[in-house]
Amino acid sequence: MLSYVWSVLGLDKEGGGLALFLLGYLGFMAFIVFSVLFGEAEALEKTVVGWCNRFLMGGWYDAVVGVAGRLPCLGKACGAGLRAAEEECCGTPNPFMQVLYLGLVAGGYHVANIYVLSEQEAEAGLTPTSSASWGWALALLLERAVAVALLPSLVVLGLVLFALTSFSDPGTLTKQNCEAKAKAYPMDGVLYEEKDCGTCLLRRPARSKHCSVCGRCVCRFDHHCPWVNNCVGERNLKYFLLFLLVHFALCSYVSCIIVAHVRRQYHRRFDFGQGSPLGWGEWILLVLHFCFNSYPIQAVATIMTTVLAIMLGGFLGYHLRLAAINITTNEMFKFERIECYERAELEKRGGAGAAARTWLGWLGDTVSSVTHRNRVRRNMYDRGCLGNFGSIIFPA
Ligand SMILES: [Zn+2]
Numbered sequence: 001m002l003s004y005v006w007s008v009l010g011l012d013k014e015g016g017g018l019a020l021f022l023l024g025y026l027g028f029m030a031f032i033v034f035s036v037l038f039g040e041a042e043a044l045e046k047t048v049v050g051w052c053n054r055f056l057m058g059g060w061y062d063a064v065v066g067v068a069g070r071l072p073c074l075g076k077a078c079g080a081g082l083r084a085a086e087e088e089c090c091g092t093p094n095p096f097m098q099v100l101y102l103g104l105v106a107g108g109y110h111v112a113n114i115y116v117l118s119e120q121e122a123e124a125g126l127t128p129t130s131s132a133s134w135g136w137a138l139a140l141l142l143e144r145a146v147a148v149a150l151l152p153s154l155v156v157l158g159l160v161l162f163a164l165t166s167f168s169d170p171g172t173l174t175k176q177n178c179e180a181k182a183k184a185y186p187m188d189g190v191l192y193e194e195k196d197c198g199t200c201l202l203r204r205p206a207r208s209k210h211c212s213v214c215g216r217c218v219c220r221f222d223h224h225c226p227w228v229n230n231c232v233g234e235r236n237l238k239y240f241l242l243f244l245l246v247h248f249a250l251c252s253y254v255s256c257i258i259v260a261h262v263r264r265q266y267h268r269r270f271d272f273g274q275g276s277p278l279g280w281g282e283w284i285l286l287v288l289h290f291c292f293n294s295y296p297i298q299a300v301a302t303i304m305t306t307v308l309a310i311m312l313g314g315f316l317g318y319h320l321r322l323a324a325i326n327i328t329t330n331e332m333f334k335f336e337r338i339e340c341y342e343r344a345e346l347e348k349r350g351g352a353g354a355a356a357r358t359w360l361g362w363l364g365d366t367v368s369s370v371t372h373r374n375r376v377r378r379n380m381y382d383r384g385c386l387g388n389f390g391s392i393i394f395p396a
């Protein structure tokens with residue numbers, strides 16, 4: 001049957017190798033995405049997934065610096081130069097990632113215009129295949145009308161949210177507002193205790209943190225996001241969540257319309273009628289060949305947008321979960337450090353570590369039955385799901 005596939009495609013056996021390579025490539029990409037999203041989970045820490053996560057999240061750069069530092073001549077200067085470049089890129093505010101984002105959006109939109117919208121337009125002018133009805137043609141017109149309206153709208157909305165997240169105040173702590181903020185964010189005595197910021201010289205309210213990149217204290221600090229070159233904090237978290245949502249929707253939508261378009265072209269070319277003579281393996285090879293030979297740009301674009309959609313979806317889910325229980329990314333790390341310390345203590349005292357294991361759970365359980373320095377640990381900022389989202393939309 002394989003020879004039938006090759007005869008249809010006009011390919012020799014080397015083509016089969018290509019299809020297998022593409023399948024391997026897709027599997028590899030899926031593994032990378034999985035590692036980035038879940039590699040930090042404790043259960044996977046000591047597996048190849050955890051190792052891959054650490055490598056992708058900075059280990060590769062340390063390795064490059066290590067190798068450059070050992071070069072026979074200029075090794076030291078190379079290593080120092082790379083570290084200085086790292087400090088310049090990651091340690092100070094700079095628009096590099098913002099420009100990269102705008103480039104990706106502009107390039108992506110250009111490609112979508114040429115290879116998705118124009119292709120759809122050309123397709124609308126074709127007559128339906130013998131097995132398709134006029135309803136099919138109508139659905140095609142509708143799909144095109146939606147794409148023409150939805151695609152630019154999502155891009156513009158994404159850019160507006162990007163600007164809002166990038167340039168709005170994340171909730172900077174100032175001399176004028178620090179007293180009011182201290183009342184709005186009382187100390188919980190677990191993660192936060194009365195403390196002044198050594199740089200800003202201000203009394204720091206609970207949940208705030210000094211961002212070393214921006215050089216300021218930010219209320220309800222979540223994290224510093226290099227893509228928007230800004231902190232994400234109490235006042236712009238809502239824009240950040242919407243930014244993720246819109247880009248997740250955009251990438252998923254583009255994937256779907258490309259797949260729908262290429263799928264129709266596939267059926268136009270291989271009209272097997274009622275029963276396909278191909279087995280599963282042959283069918284997959286045929287589809288891969290068809291996609292990468294006839295629609296290479298669309299195929300690569302689909303892989304990219306699908307990978308991005310999965311990553312954005314995972315990131316969005318993670319942040320929505322944290323928002324629902326009113327914990328910031330910063331607090332999540334603090335909780336994890338306490339839990340780690342506590343488990344080590346318990347294990348030292350004799351194998352009771354498993355009891356402390358469950359209180360935080362994978363993404364943060366807010367109530368604890370385990371005591372930390374004899375205080376029952378509980379997230380006192382949790383006001384229930386609705387209240388928590390309310391406080392993100394209308395911050396204190
Ligand atoms: Zn500060």
Ligand SMILES: [Zn+2]
Nearest residue numbers: 211214224231
């Ligand atoms: Zn910052």
